[in-house]
Amino acid sequence: MQNTEEVWRLVDSKKDEFVELSDRVWGMPELAYGEHRSAAEHLAMLEKEGFRVTREVAGIPTAVMGEAGEDGPVIAILGEYDALPGLSQEAGVAEPRPLPGDGVGHGCGHNLLGSAAMLAATAVKDWMAANGVKGRVRYYGCPAEEGGAAKGFMVREGAFKDVDIAISWHPASLAGVNEAVSLANTRIDFTFVGRASHAAAAPDLGRSALDAVELMNVGVNYMREHMPDGARVHYAYLDAGGIAPNVVQARAKVRYLIRAADLAGLNALVARVRKIADGAALMTETSVSTQVISAVSNLMPNAPLERVMHDNFERLGPPEFDDADRQFAEAIRATLSEEDIAAAFKRAGVPVKKDIPLADFIVPLEAKGDGGNGSTDVGDVSWVVPTVQARGATCAVGTPFHTWQLTAQGKSPLAHKGMVHVAKVMAGTAVDALRDPAVIDRAKADLAARTAETPYRSPLPADIQPPIAAMSRGV
Structure with a gap:
């Protein structure tokens, strides 16, 4: 005292x-x-x-x-x-x-x-x-x-x-x-790449990356009914593909923030979100790549x-x-x-x-x-x-x-x-x-x-570094 x-x-x-x-x-x-x-x-x-x-x-x-x-x-x-x-x-x-x-x-x-x-x-x-x-x-x-x-x-x-x-x-x-x-969480950027075209003259030649992002979001929203209680998923558009509606958007990016009660639950939920992204790419004939930005433990x-x-x-x-x-x-x-x-x-x-x-x-x-x-x-x-x-x-x-x-x-x-x-x-x-x-x-x-039964394993992939440049710019 x-x-x-x-x-x-x-x-x-x-x-x-x-x-x-x-x-x-x-x-x-x-x-x-x-x-x-x-x-x-x-x-x-x-x-x-x-x-x-x-x-x-x-x-x-x-x-x-x-x-x-x-x-x-x-x-x-x-x-x-x-x-x-x-x-x-x-x-x-x-x-x-x-x-x-x-x-x-x-x-x-x-x-x-x-x-x-x-x-x-x-x-x-x-x-x-x-x-x-x-x-x-x-x-x-x-x-x-x-x-x-x-x-x-x-x-x-x-x-x-x-x-x-x-x-x-x-x-x-x-x-x-x-x-x-x-909540354990991770932030992952999903970048979809398609093919640009004239949206009126040749829409059949385009493959919309923006469509893929929107389909991914729809899929994740349907998944919400089937997530564990307390889990959270949020998203924000980082690149909607441009401001010209008469151009089929060839590139679009969305950032997902995925949260769960612990790391095991987080990993399972992330795997489901990744499958939805792959499905959106398949439906739109686009490709998707991912980049983990950050991750934290509970x-x-x-x-x-x-x-x-x-x-x-x-x-x-x-x-x-x-x-x-x-x-x-x-x-x-x-x-x-x-x-x-x-x-x-x-x-x-x-x-x-x-x-x-x-x-x-x-x-x-x-x-x-x-x-x-x-x-x-x-x-x-x-x-x-x-x-x-x-x-x-x-x-x-x-x-x-x-x-x-x-x-x-x-x-x-x-x-x-x-x-x-x-x-x-x-x-x-x-x-x-x-x-x-x-x-x-x-x-x-x-x-x-x-x-004792669940030793610490960093949720950060070994090959990623702190996103210093991007986050300091508010990205």
């Missing part, structure tokens, strides 16, 4: 600098693999705080790592800083008001995510130095969580091979240990680390928001539907409380959510290193992510308070593991038991 409170005070002693870091990154939103300015800001802060810095981790230009300490166990704290397209928004206003520019915005709170993770790592570094504790704490600045699977590539290249435990978090409406449930739970993190949440209590925070949160909630608000509680597995604009409780550890699940490349880390994630309360309860409302709250005092709060939880979790080696032993045993 005393050591935990000491590291919490160390978090408070440097919180202002990291709040400023978060706000700077919010103001320079960059897409996956293109986070050059954001990564530079993180590198500068790591150097300022005295970390030993590694650039271009796993050969990725915007992946960074800072390490402090000597010998002992290695504690990794994971951060992110990529943004999303189409979510530009003025800060601090409760109405859609995009900023001038390219339309990119921090609609998932990764400006907060990276800053809080580094704040926690810095506090642990300072605590180890003050107490003469052996061990190493690492901050991993991980790019391209939004669809780029950077952590998966980092795992594949051995970036976490000597890590004992990993700690991370994500912004959320409510505070508590993140239930380790996510999250692996770790009960011992989840208990330690929850104990830190309970000791700390919920964030201390004030009336001004609640007033802004109410203004944001006025733009939301009742379904949005209820969904936040359903995902956390707790009863709906419509009268609270901001989190005023800690989600019980035993709560099991019944809402939809997304995907994260933290999943791949969790298969090779005992991993635990927090949810930090950084927005009005019910705020949907990947929306202008989330971007609008990204620099607000309430987001800053939630960020500092969760940094204390992560730092306390790390200190508890450093003080009691049995925590790490139990965490490793738990992971070994869960993976």
Whole structure:
């Protein structure tokens, strides 16, 4: 307890600098693999705080790592800083008001995510130095969580091979240990090639690649009735073949995002989608080729680390928001539907409380959510290193992510308070593991038991590299 409170005070002693870091990154939103300015800001802060810095981790230009300490166990704290397209928004206003520019915005709170993770790592570094504790704490600045699977590539290249435990978090409406449930997924581009012709004078000579894409989409839509519960399939046209309707489209491309509860289910579903694509090509007398863009594993739970993190949440209590925070949160909630608000509680597995604009409780550890699940490349880390994630309360309860409302709250005092709060939880979790080696032993045993029959196999094909150029352009 005393050591935990000491590291919490160390978090408070440097919180202002990291709040400023978060706000700077919010103001320079960059897409996956293109986070050059954001990564530079993180590198500068790591150097300022005295970390030993590694650039271009796993050969990725915007992946960074800072390490402090000597010998002992290695504690990794994971951060992110990529943004999303189409979510530009003025800060601090409760109405859609995009900023001038390219339309990119921090609609998932990764400006907060990276800053809080580094704040926690810095506090642990300072605590180890003050107490003469052996061990190493690492901050991993991980790019391209939004669809780029950077952590998966980092795992594949051995970036976490000597890590004992990993700690991370994500912004959320409510505070508590993140239930380790996510969907494995892959993104695959299907390119159809046919034959161009004059659509009026010689339509019989054409073979439409656009027809093939549309037939593929129809086939996948019919498959939806026969997929496992919880599986998801989404698609987007990357190339519809041109804008001239009097030309039979000779080339068309569609990107599919396929999700399933685990890697085995994902592989089976991908095989079915590929057969549908082959059938569409056969029907249209076109050819089809595929390229895997990225892939991530489902999250692996770790009960011992989840208990330690929850104990830190309970000791700390919920964030201390004030009336001004609640007033802004109410203004944001006025733009939301009742379904949005209820969904936040359903995902956390707790009863709906419509009268609270901001989190005023800690989600019980035993709560099991019944809402939809997304995907994260933290999943791949969790298969090779005992991993635990927090949810930090950084927005009005019910705020949907990947929306202008989330971007609008990204620099607000309430987001800053939630960020500092969760940094204390992560730092306390790390200190508890450093003080009691049995925590790490139990965490490793738990992971070994869960993976004994299904060892980790990267879902990334061995021959693909991070899609750095394409994704940084928003493709």
